[in-house]
Amino acid sequence: MADWKARTEGAKVVKSICPYCAVGCGQSVYVKDEKIVQIEGDPDSPISRGRLCPKGAASLSLVTNPLREYKVKYRRPFGTRWEELPLERAMEMIADRVLETRRDTWESTDGDGHTLNRCYGIAHLGGATLDNEENYLMKKLYTALGVVQVENQARI
Ligand code: SF4
Numbered sequence: 001m002a003d004w005k006a007r008t009e010g011a012k013v014v015k016s017i018c019p020y021c022a023v024g025c026g027q028s029v030y031v032k033d034e035k036i037v038q039i040e041g042d043p044d045s046p047i048s049r050g051r052l053c054p055k056g057a058a059s060l061s062l063v064t065n066p067l068r069e070y071k072v073k074y075r076r077p078f079g080t081r082w083e084e085l086p087l088e089r090a091m092e093m094i095a096d097r098v099l100e101t102r103r104d105t106w107e108s109t110d111g112d113g114h115t116l117n118r119c120y121g122i123a124h125l126g127g128a129t130l131d132n133e134e135n136y137l138m139k140k141l142y143t144a145l146g147v148v149q150v151e152n153q154a155r156i
Helices: 002-008 060-064 087-105 132-145
Strands: 012-017 026-032 035-041 072-074 083-085 106-109 115-126 147-152
Touching: 002 026, 002 035, 035 060, 072 087, 083 087, 087 106, 087 115, 115 132, 132 147
Parallel strands: 115 147
Antiparallel strands: 012 026, 026 035, 072 083, 106 115
């Protein structure tokens, strides 16, 4: 407790939302010297009234943990170790695979000649940390690609 008090003394409190799931619990983020020093449940939130589950209560380490990865890790087929890739290169590789898979698995018609225009070779599973706007854009993108298997693990 003493440690918490010392850390947050004189800190600015910024209201935020827990990024981990669709409940959207309110968070009070304590900022001192441009650094996040503590994250607590926001008592003013009508959803969570100051509470956070263990995941949300540990979200300080999401932004401050020294083990947090900032580089893309890639393990090539049959590889035995992780390689670091520049983000641009990783994005290009993903785009190449999406285009190739779409081209190889595209179905224009079924056996009776009915129009399908779909791609079953790609599926998407979103995570609960995606917000409404991100999900909206992703659904637009996948629909434009003809992908019909678009899901999200959020069930709340
Ligand atoms: S992960 Fe926990 S604290 Fe965060 S929004 Fe979901 S229930 Fe709330």
